[in-house]
Amino acid sequence: MLVEEGFEPIICWTNPNIQPADEHGRRLEELRRWTAMMDIPLIEAHEDYAAWEHSVAPIGAHERERRCRACYGLRLAEAVRVAEAEGFGHIATTLAVSPYQLFETCNDVLTRLAAAHGLTPVIRDFRPWYPEATRRSRELGMYRQNYCGCRFSAAEAALDRIRLRDERRAAKQAKR
């Protein structure tokens, strides 16, 4: 979509939110493999794990919007820093591609950070392509994460799976 619009995307990886370390490594390896295959430049930016623990983790499990806003802010601030240092004019994010993300919050954070650094935010809604992206990644045998990244999201996703399983069981029993 961005390529069709005339952009030449460069991907910036900065995800100090992903836990545990094995999961972080698996996702980064997959991105390295995919960008190499697609011939897309990849910048591996700084990841401030201590800042994430200091400024995001204390918000905890009960205030998801505030926690994710802080998390997007930390990661996008680094991406904006890199974009400015590299002399880029525009910045977009893939963080809100998944329908499970907080689309409005993420784009609000990106818009504010971009404006503060003289960059043009490229805000697009990629969510309608999410099923297609899922299908293609399965075809390519890519690793697929089943939670956003932090330990809170791992617990939230596990609870969601249990809730969905229970709802399916209840629906089956109701049909009997």
Ligand code: SF4
């Ligand atoms: S759910 Fe995702 S965006 Fe929100 S704090 Fe956790 S890792 Fe960050």
